[in-house]
Structure formats: structure tokens, C-alpha cells
Amino acid sequence: MSQPDARPWTDVSKFSTFVDHLEDEGAFSVRSIVDQLDEEIDVDGIVYHDRGIRAPGYDATFVHEPAGARGRPAFSIEVDTVGPRNTWAVFDATLGWDLYLLQADGVAALAWVSDEEYKTEEAAMFESKHEALAAGRFSFGVFLYAGDDWDERVARIQGTDAPAYLKRDDGTPVIPQSPSEFYDYIGSTATELRQTGGGAPEYLGILELEVTVD
Numbered sequence: 001m002s003q004p005d006a007r008p009w010t011d012v013s014k015f016s017t018f019v020d021h022l023e024d025e026g027a028f029s030v031r032s033i034v035d036q037l038d039e040e041i042d043v044d045g046i047v048y049h050d051r052g053i054r055a056p057g058y059d060a061t062f063v064h065e066p067a068g069a070r071g072r073p074a075f076s077i078e079v080d081t082v083g084p085r086n087t088w089a090v091f092d093a094t095l096g097w098d099l100y101l102l103q104a105d106g107v108a109a110l111a112w113v114s115d116e117e118y119k120t121e122e123a124a125m126f127e128s129k130h131e132a133l134a135a136g137r138f139s140f141g142v143f144l145y146a147g148d149d150w151d152e153r154v155a156r157i158q159g160t161d162a163p164a165y166l167k168r169d170d171g172t173p174v175i176p177q178s179p180s181e182f183y184d185y186i187g188s189t190a191t192e193l194r195q196t197g198g199g200a201p202e203y204l205g206i207l208e209l210e211v212t213v214d
Contacts, residue, residue, distance in 0.1 A: 009102040009109075012134045018099035018112065022075055027063045030110060030142050037101070041108050042146035047153055048079045048087055049109075049141045051198065053186070053211060054173075055079050055087040055164040056153045060142050065090060074207060077142075082154055084214040085163050089140070089197070092205040100133050102141075111141035116203040139204055163213040179213055 015021075015033075022028065034041050048055040057079035065074040072094055079087040091097070096115030102108065111133060118129050126132040145153060156165060162176035166185060176182035183189055188198060190212050197206035 008136060009104045009134050011101075011103040012130055013101045014130070015099040015101070019075060019093050019097050022062055023064045023073070023093075025064075027061055029059050029061045030144075031059050033110065034144065041103075041144060043144045044146040044150040045082075045154065046079070047143045047145065048077070049143060049167075050089060050206075050209060050211075051139050051200070052166050052168070053164050053198070054167055055081060055085065055211060056157045057081045057087065065093070070207070082157050085157075086210055086212045086214070087164065088208075088210045089206055090208040091140075092207055095203075095205040097205075098129060100129075100138075102133060108144045109141050110144070111138040113138050113140075114203070114205045116205060120201075120203045139200075140206070161213065163211045182211075 030046055031043060034043050045056060045058050046060055048057060048060055059080045061078050061080075063076045063078065065076050067073050072092060074090050075093050076088055076090045081087050097112050099110060099112045102111055113129055113133065117139060118132060122132040122137050126135065126137070132138070156173065156175065160175055160177050162179055162182040164182065165176065166174040168174060174185065176185055179190070183193070186193070186198070192199070194208055194210050197204070197209045200206045
């Protein structure tokens with residue numbers, strides 16, 4: 001779960017028909033979403049967040065995935081990563097997803113949350129997804145950065161040979177120095193991570209997760 005900088009999000013807004021719109025469009029990038037907003041949000045780069053894994057990139061793209069061999073529709077997100085890294089994830093599109101824009105004190109993020117995640121983890125504590133998101137309760141998101149904040153995250157990932165860095169629940173970073181140190185920390189191999197979505201429970205809706213470095 002995310003607790004971004006231990007600060008609640010003061011401004012939470014939902015995009016309508018996220019999955020249906022993605023199916024109609026085929027694909028759209030995070031930057032294209034931000035460009036269409038009425039308010040101006042500077043973006044020099046993004047950081048993909050997957051339950052504590054943080055992968056910096058210059059952009060990220062959502063893609064509609066037809067049912068195909070999976071037997072169910074899906075959508076994916078692919079990160080245009082910093083350096084020789086590969087980060088993408090595939091999600092079960094049947095779980096009732098909503099996409100939100102979160103803002104607070106000059107910080108912004110996009111987060112996508114399924115009905116199943118909310119019902120299983122948050123409904124007992126929050127009366128709506130909106131309230132849960134405002135409290136920073138989401139498993140998947142893209143944080144938007146500009147200026148020195150973005151430069152700091154580029155320097156952080158370029159200072160390591162690992163595919164990504166991590167954030168503890170208290171917001172402090174963990175910087176592995178090698179792929180093996182990264183996978184040891186999360187208790188998985190690259191293959192296991194890809195095939196099981198990082199060992200995520202089924203209600204989170206993540207089908208595959210690739211976090212590697214060439």
C-alpha cells in the first residue's frame with residue numbers, strides 16, 4: 001500500500017469510464033492524460049508504483065489487451081524507464097477499475113484501484129474509494145515529478161544496477177545495488193515476479209509483472 005510522503009491527498013478526482021475509454025482508444029500515455037487536464041501539472045518524469053516497488057521513467061503508457069489466450073480482457077502499463085531497465089504490468093480488466101488523479105502540496109499522482117481491492121482491503125475503514133484514495137490507500141500508481149524532485153529520482157536509480165528501488169511503508173527509500181539484491185529483498189526471482197504478478201492476491205487483479213534490468 002502507498003503512503004506517499006505520509007501526507008494525505010487533499011484533491012482527489014476520478015476519470016470516468018477508464019477501462020472502456022482505453023478499449024476505445026487502444027492506448028494512451030500518462031503524459032497525454034496530464035496534457036488534457038484543465039489544470040497545469042509539470043511533468044519531467046514519472047515513477048511507477050507497485051506495492052512499494054518504484055520504477056522511474058520518462059513516461060508510461062496504458063494499453064488495452066484483448067482477451068486472447070488469457071480468456072479475459074486485460075490492460076497493461078509499460079514504463080519508458082530510465083536506463084537499461086524493463087518495467088511493465090498486466091491487469092485483469094474485469095474487476096471494475098477506476099482511475100484517479102491525486103494532488104496535495106504540489107505533488108500529483110495517478111492511481112488505479114479495482115472494486116475488488118476496495119471491497120477486500122478498504123471498505124471496512126472507508127465509505128468510498130474516494131476516501132480511501134485520499135488517505136493514500138492504493139496498490140498501483142504513477143507519481144508525477146518535475147525539476148529537482150525528478151532529478152533526485154533519476155540520480156537515485158542511475159546510482160544502482162538494480163531494476164528499481166523500493167519504498168518502505170514509512171516512505172523511506174531502499175536502494176538495492178544489484179538485481180540479486182533487489183530480488184532477495186522482495187523475496188522473488190524475476191521469473192516468479194513475472195508469472196505471479198509479484199505474488200499478489202487475486203483480488204488485486206495483477207496478472208503479470210516485469211521488473212528487470214538488461
